[in-house]
Amino acid sequence: MLKRTLKKAFKDSLPILAGYLALGIGFGVLLHTKGYSFLWALLMSCTIYAGAGQYAAVDLLSSGASLVTTAVMTVIINARHFFYGFSLLERYRGTGKAKPYLIFGLTDETYSLVCTAKIEQGIDEKKYYFFLTLLDQLYWITGCTLGALLGTFIEFDSTGIDFAMTALFVVIFIEQWLSVKSHLPALLGAGTTLVCLFVFGSEYFIIPSMAFIAIELVIFRKRLENTDEKNNFASGEEDTNG
Amino acid sequence: MDSYSVHSLLIVAVMAVFTALVRFLPFFAFPEGRKRPKVIIYLGKVLPYALIGMLVVYCFKGVSVFEAPFGVPELLACVLVAALHIWKRNTLISVFGGVIFYMALVQFVFC
Numbered sequence: 001m002l003k004r005t006l007k008k009a010f011k012d013s014l015p016i017l018a019g020y021l022a023l024g025i026g027f028g029v030l031l032h033t034k035g036y037s038f039l040w041a042l043l044m045s046c047t048i049y050a051g052a053g054q055y056a057a058v059d060l061l062s063s064g065a066s067l068v069t070t071a072v073m074t075v076i077i078n079a080r081h082f083f084y085g086f087s088l089l090e091r092y093r094g095t096g097k098a099k100p101y102l103i104f105g106l107t108d109e110t111y112s113l114v115c116t117a118k119i120e121q122g123i124d125e126k127k128y129y130f131f132l133t134l135l136d137q138l139y140w141i142t143g144c145t146l147g148a149l150l151g152t153f154i155e156f157d158s159t160g161i162d163f164a165m166t167a168l169f170v171v172i173f174i175e176q177w178l179s180v181k182s183h184l185p186a187l188l189g190a191g192t193t194l195v196c197l198f199v200f201g202s203e204y205f206i207i208p209s210m211a212f213i214a215i216e217l218v219i220f221r222k223r224l225e226n227t228d229e230k231n232n233f234a235s236g237e238e239d240t241n242g
Numbered sequence: 243m244d245s246y247s248v249h250s251l252l253i254v255a256v257m258a259v260f261t262a263l264v265r266f267l268p269f270f271a272f273p274e275g276r277k278r279p280k281v282i283i284y285l286g287k288v289l290p291y292a293l294i295g296m297l298v299v300y301c302f303k304g305v306s307v308f309e310a311p312f313g314v315p316e317l318l319a320c321v322l323v324a325a326l327h328i329w330k331r332n333t334l335i336s337v338f339g340g341v342i343f344y345m346a347l348v349q350f351v352f353c
Contacts, residue, residue: 015337040250047258057257064249067256074260080296081261085268086282087289093274106265108297115290160345166301166316167323167340173294174327185288189295202303206296213292214285221284233287 009131019164024143032151034062041148045141084111098130105133311352319344
């Protein structure tokens with residue numbers, strides 16, 4: 001069962017393998033050009049473990065930003081992760097000793113796989129989440145460190161390989177779309193974010209998007225809970241499929 | 243160790259702590275075993291659908307629709323990913339098909 005679980009986690013994480021290696025190498029090369037050795041890339045990918053956050057960290061490091069600025073930037077850049085926990089309170093219940101690590105490793109990509117995971121027979125659900133989180137971070141650490149080590153020696157033109165992340169999210173969006181009758185939450189999420197991107201600009205749109213999405217979902221609560229049973233959006237039941 | 247390296251280490255430490263804090267906060271607010279408000283349970287069920295929608299848009303934040311190539315490569319690649327996925331329902335085919343197509347577009351066609 002352990003082997004099957006690990007195999008499933010590995011197979012499901014393959015798109016992330018491609019994306020994280022590419023994004024990680026990009027980060028490592030960037031960090032290297034600012035005069036930081038691969039040890040910094042290793043340290044950061046082990047302790048921070050956030051894609052957009054680490055890219056921003058390169059600027060903060062090289063400009064010698066203050067610690068207050070660093071803290072504020074970190075919260076702004078990673079604010080969306082705050083919502084991930086809310087939707088995994090159920091799934092991560094009873095995961096025991098692994099739980100702190102599962103939460104620590106809750107990146108966009110890991111979240112997208114966990115929140116849509118279909119656990120078949122013969123798969124240990126808790127171990128599956130653990131393997132998924134661990135494999136993803138290993139890909140990230142490998143990418144970041146490799147990038148900083150190889151620095152400018154990389155000949156292969158990998159421009160565009162980071163599209164793996166976008167493609168993965170599009171696939172998950174479609175999977176979710178096909179699995180529920182009511183598309184309102186998906187449309188609200190994408191639509192609100194798109195409007196906020198145009199209104200607030202690409203640097204500050206995520207926090208307003210999150211706020212509006214939460215408000216809209218609460219406004220439409222009655223409708224979403226009542227539309228149909230297939231969705232399982234009703235708050236009465238404790239189990240979650242979403 | 244010089245003061246520049248010390249400050250760099252502190253930046254990394256602050257970033258690590260605050261990144262983790264944002265991820266842990268919901269679990270601190272609603273620990274296991276304590277009853278949660280119904281609205282939180284409801285949000286937990288609908289948020290994944292809304293958040294993946296948000297993430298798809300988030301990926302396009304660096305794309306300018308007012309300058310060439312106007313996000314055309316991204317749009318074309320996404321259409322291909324969607325088409326492949328609806329046709330085959332195989333994540334690996336959809337993702338890697340889309341990546342190869344996108345890389346070809348940005349390296350050879352729109353460059």
